Amino acid sequence: MKMKSFSFFFILLIQLISSFFFVNSQSDSCSNNLSNLKGISFDTTSLTCFDLWTRHDYVLRYSKTGSDLWSFLLSAPNTKNYIAIGFSEKGKMIGSSAMVGWIGNNNIGIAKQYFLAEKRTNAVRPDQGNLTLVKNSETVITQNSRLYLAFQLKTEQPQPSTNIIYAIGPDSLLPSSQFQLSQHLDMGNTLINYQTGQAKVVSAPYTRLRRGHGSLNMIGWGLCLLIGAMVARYLREKDPLWFYLHACIQVVGFILGVSGIITGLVLEDVLSASVDRHKTIGIFVLIFGCLQVIAFLARPKVDSKYRFYWNIYHWTVGRTMIILAAANVFYGLKLADEHKGWTAGYAVALSILIVTAIGLEIRMRLKK
Ligand code: HEM
Ligand SMILES: *[C@@H]1O[C@H](CO)[C@@H](O)[C@H](O)[C@H]1NC(C)=O
Ligand SMILES: *[C@@H]1O[C@H](CO)[C@@H](O)[C@H](O)[C@H]1NC(C)=O
Numbered sequence: 001m002k003m004k005s006f007s008f009f010f011i012l013l014i015q016l017i018s019s020f021f022f023v024n025s026q027s028d029s030c031s032n033n034l035s036n037l038k039g040i041s042f043d044t045t046s047l048t049c050f051d052l053w054t055r056h057d058y059v060l061r062y063s064k065t066g067s068d069l070w071s072f073l074l075s076a077p078n079t080k081n082y083i084a085i086g087f088s089e090k091g092k093m094i095g096s097s098a099m100v101g102w103i104g105n106n107n108i109g110i111a112k113q114y115f116l117a118e119k120r121t122n123a124v125r126p127d128q129g130n131l132t133l134v135k136n137s138e139t140v141i142t143q144n145s146r147l148y149l150a151f152q153l154k155t156e157q158p159q160p161s162t163n164i165i166y167a168i169g170p171d172s173l174l175p176s177s178q179f180q181l182s183q184h185l186d187m188g189n190t191l192i193n194y195q196t197g198q199a200k201v202v203s204a205p206y207t208r209l210r211r212g213h214g215s216l217n218m219i220g221w222g223l224c225l226l227i228g229a230m231v232a233r234y235l236r237e238k239d240p241l242w243f244y245l246h247a248c249i250q251v252v253g254f255i256l257g258v259s260g261i262i263t264g265l266v267l268e269d270v271l272s273a274s275v276d277r278h279k280t281i282g283i284f285v286l287i288f289g290c291l292q293v294i295a296f297l298a299r300p301k302v303d304s305k306y307r308f309y310w311n312i313y314h315w316t317v318g319r320t321m322i323i324l325a326a327a328n329v330f331y332g333l334k335l336a337d338e339h340k341g342w343t344a345g346y347a348v349a350l351s352i353l354i355v356t357a358i359g360l361e362i363r364m365r366l367k368k
Helices: 002-022 206-236 241-271 276-297 306-334 340-366
Strands: 049-055 058-066 068-078 083-088 096-103 110-116 124-128 141-142 146-154 163-168 185-195 198-201
Touching: 049 110, 049 163, 049 185, 049 198, 058 083, 058 185, 068 083, 068 096, 083 146, 083 340, 096 141, 096 163, 110 146, 206 241, 206 306, 206 340, 241 276, 306 340
Parallel strands: none
Antiparallel strands: 049 058, 058 068, 068 146, 083 096, 083 163, 096 110, 110 124, 110 141, 141 146, 163 185, 185 198
């Protein structure tokens, strides 16, 4: 009976977490074929597609439509900010030309070229720039809570610049009546190979801080907790070794994890990132971590009549925390720009641990 209600609890928890992440009406991915997209002057169903900027869920589609004609379609969540994509010689903002789109008054989509002469509001000039747009090809439309910024370029070179810059405007501060932009909330730069559709992030700002944040949390919350829990469960015969190992690993994990959360708060600040869900889950993990430390210090004696209830409590909080932490590591990696190798690495490490745990669990039950 006890076992059953526990599994029920965890199934519920996992469902809750997955619905939180995956039922997202604002999603667009490269597997969507966009055959329902109306109001764009060119064919949007056979474009090359890639995730341009994961942190803000920008998806870019493009194709060479004629000998000197290129079509672009940028899709982003409709969050009432302007979205921008520019073509740059060296990945710098200054001297580039960009297409900027937003939904203005009366729900009318506005798409405009800007010349980014300097990093000042007055020097980012509307209706100027070096992109040769096909007349009336630039549009912004909304569909399913996404913004679509479409435009076509004529190029003298064989292809447009491979250095793509992008930005997102500040929250609820759309360009004024003179079309003046405000400084972006966040920006980035990616190199793209138009032939293969492969993209490489060049300068995601604060790379070291982001890697530090990722590895601290991944090792601290994402791996140590699980290893520590496994030690406590499967090394029980070796008393008191299991106890010291368990306490040590969890304390190390906790310290790494707390450092990871602190770097996360710094990162949120310097990137002006809006990562509320990721942060909320992180804070829950932290609270659970503190609860576990307090519970550990206040644990009843082994022969106390409360010990049984304490064990259930410690066990439940611990496992909830492990699941939340692992989910949040994956979620954080999804928010990062260069995440594929890391995600694979973490998934492999986690799988090895889980398979080991299953093996040890079976061995333990057979022994009993
Ligand atoms: C009024 C509009 C804008 C203002 C005031 C502005 C201002 C700035 C400032 C102050 C920086 C340096 C920020 C830092 O290092 O933390 C910067 C960097 C950057 N901006 Fe903008 N920006 C504007 C529009 C845009 C647009 C529309 C784009 C892209 C389409 C863009 C792309 C970039 C990029 C890629 C960087 C980093 C690379 C670099 O420093 O050159 N900016 N901008
Ligand atoms: C695109 O998807 C729709 C349904 O969502 C389908 O009817 C259509 O055949 C698809 N088109 C292509 C070219 O795959
Ligand atoms: C690009 O456009 C800007 C503004 O329209 C202009 O001042 C600049 O001379 C142009 N640069 C080139 C290389 O055409």
